[in-house]
Amino acid sequence: MHLALPARKSTHPPPYAPRTRRFPMLRRSRVQAIVIGLCVLSAVLFLISHLGGSDGVPSGTPPVVIVTVLDQDNYSKAYIDNIKENRIEYARKHGYTTFFPSNTDYDLAGAPSSWARVPALRHALTKFPHSTFFWFLDQNSLIMNPALTIEGHVMNPIESLMIKDQPIVPPDSVIKTFSHLKAHQVDLVLSQDRDGLAHGSFIVRRGEWSKFFLDTWFDPLYRSYNFQKADAHALEHIVQWHPTILSKLVLIPQRIINAYSPGGPAEESGMYHDGDFVIRFAGCDQGGGRDCIKEADPFSKQWRTVFHSQR
C-alpha cells in the first residue's frame, strides 16, 4: 500500500525557506543564551536569598540580652538603679542589651512572684527576636568582671566547661546530665548550688526549643502545685521528668556565672572570689538576718571602680 510516486512539489514554492520552528525565539543559538541567562539569574537569586540576608538578622542586633526582673515594691529606688546601671554599663561595653520588666507585669494567677522570671524571658524572646542568647540574672546580683563576655567566657568553651554525668539534684539523683552533648545542641546553661539547680543566673538560646521550655515551665499546674521552692523546684521537676529538656541542658561550674556571696547556699567552690564574673547574694531575701542592700553595698563601689579602671 505504498505510493508509487513521491508527492509532487507545489508549483508555487514559498519565496523564503520555511521556518523550522513555530517560535522564532527558540532558535538554537538563542536557546543557549536563554538557558545560560536563566542559570545565572537563579544563581544570583540563590546567593541573595542565602548570603545577602544572612538569616534576616538586621545589623546592630545585640547578640545577648540580659534579663533582670525587678521588684520595685520591696527595694529602694537607689538599690534598683544601682542594679540597672550595673547591667546597662556591662551591656554597653559589649554591644549587648538589657531588659528590665517588673515582677508585677505578668499574670501569675496567684503564684509566688519569683515565677515572673519565666514569662519575662518569654517576653524578651518576643522583644528581641533576633538575639541569640538570653541571660537571666537575678535582681540581687552584680556583674563584677566586665571584661568577660557571654560568648567568650561561657558559650564558646561550653564543651570544656560542661559537667558530664552529674546528678541534677546534688547528692544522689538518678537523673544525670548527658555525657556526650555537642556545643550546638546546648540550649540551656545552668549551674548548681548546694540545694540543687540554681536558677538565679542561666542562659537560654533562642529557638523553638526555648519557647517550649519556658511554656512548659510556666504550666499552671506547676504554679498551683505548691512546690516548696516554687519555680526552682518546678524547674528541677521538668528537667528530671522530661528528656527533651534534659537533653538540651548543660551544667557548668557555679563560679563561672553564679558565684555566691558569703552566706549563700553554696559549697566552697561556689563562693565568690575577686575576678569572678558575677556575684549573687543568693538567699538574702529569705530572711535569716540578711539584708540584700547592705550585702550589696561594698560590691557596688567595687564594680564601679573595676568598670572604670578597665575603660
Add this chain to the structure above:
Amino acid sequence: MSLSRSPSPRPGGGWASPGLSSPYGSGSGSLTPQTSYRGNGNSNSVTWESAKAKSEGLNGYPSFSTQNSGFFNRHYRKISSNLPRFNLGSEKSYAEKEKLGRGRWSPRDGSKLARIKSLIRRVGRKMKLRVVIVLALFLMIILFYMTPLHYYWRRSRHLGGGRKYVIILAANQGGGVMEWKGPREWAIERDSVRNKRKYVNRWGYDLEIVDMSTKKRYAHEWRESWEKVDTIRNCMRKFPDAEWFWWMDLNTFIMEPSYSLQTHIFNNLAGNTYRDINEYNPLNITHPFPSDHLDAESLSPVGDGKTESINLIVPQDCSGFNLGSFFVKRSAWTDRLLDVWWDPVGYEQKHMEWEHKEQDALEFLYINQPWIRPHTAFIPQRKINSFPPGACSDNGNDSRIHYNEKDRDFVVNMAGCEWGRDCWGEMYNYRELSNYLNRTWWERFKEDLVAVVWFKITGKKVRL
C-alpha cells in the same frame, strides 16, 4: 509433464525429472490429467522438442491466441492481489509461477501463524503503529495492576510516597484483663484489622497493630491510657522512613478504601485543615492565646500559616478534641509534645477531673501552653472521623459530625459504642454498607440490572 509447472514443493508442482518418472502414471501427484500444449499429452519427459514446441506454442497462433488471453488470465495478477482466496487449485500459468516464487501469497494451506503474518503485512505502517501503541498501553496497564508493581510504585518514597504513612491501630483493648472478651469482641477486632490491612496493602502504607492489653507496667503507675504516647514513640522508632502517623482506635472502619491519604488530605493540607480553632470551637477556648508578651507567631490565630509547620492534626467532635483518629508528624516538636503529654504533677492534680485522660490532657496543654498552638491544625471531623448517629446524639443529626453515605465519608468511628450500644452490630452494618457502596461495575451490572430483570420475569429473587 508440461513446463508450465513452477518449481514448487507443493504436490503437482515442480519440474519433473525424467529419470524418476514412473510407468504407472504421471510424475506429478495430480489425479487429473494435465492439459498440455500441442497435444503431446501425457508425456512425462521434457525433451528438447517438446520444450521448443511449447515455446513456439506461445506464439503459434498469432491471430487469435486462446492461451493467456482470457479475462482471468489477463487480470489474474491484479485480482489475485485483492482476492487471494481466488487463487486456488493447481491450475497454473506463467504469471502464477512468478508470484509463487516470491512467496507473496501462499494460499489455503498456510498455517494460522502465516495467515496472521500476512494480515500484519497487509496493514499499513501507520495503522500498525497505532495498534502497537494501544497494545503496549494495554499491556502496561495489566502489568501495573495485576502484578505487585503498583504496590511498589505507590509505596516508594519518590513515586507514590506510601512509605511516608503509617497507620497505628490500637487492637486488643484491655486484652480481656478487665472485662470478658467474647466472640463479638473478637469479630470486631478481626473485621477492623482486616479493613485496615486491606487499605494499607492497597496504597502501600505501613500498618502497626498495637497490643493495648492492660499491662502491669501501666496499671500500677497511674498511667493507663497514656500508652498512646509510648506507642507512637515506638512506632516512630520502628518506621524510620515514615513521616505521618495515623492513630486509629479499634472501633473505626475505613468506608472508602479508594481514597488515598495523599489525595484525601495531604496533597492539599492547607485546604483540608483549619488552624484557627474559632472556626469550630466546642470547648470555647480563647484563641489566640490571651497573653500580650508572646511572640507574633504564638499570637497569630493560624501560627505561621505554612503547611510545613503542621505537626498535629486533630478532629473535634461535639465535646472537644477527639483522639479516636488523628495524625502526628515526625518532628522535634512532636517529640516534645509526646514528652510532656504525661506529667506526674499534672496527673496528680487532675486525674479525677480528666475523664478522657490523655485527650483531656492534650486539651489542657493546648489551652495553657502557647507553644502548642502554632503547630496544631484541626480537621473537619467528617474528613477522618465521622460518627454514627448514636454518638454525639444530644442535638440530633449534625452535618459536621455524623456519617452521611451520600457524601461517601472516608472513615466511621463508632465512638462510645462500648457504653450501651452494639459495637459489633454497628461494625457489621458499616462493613456491609462499605461493600455495597464500593461494588465493582460488574457487580452493579449483575445486581442492579440482571437480578432485577430476572425478578420481573420470573418473580424469584436471585443472588448472583
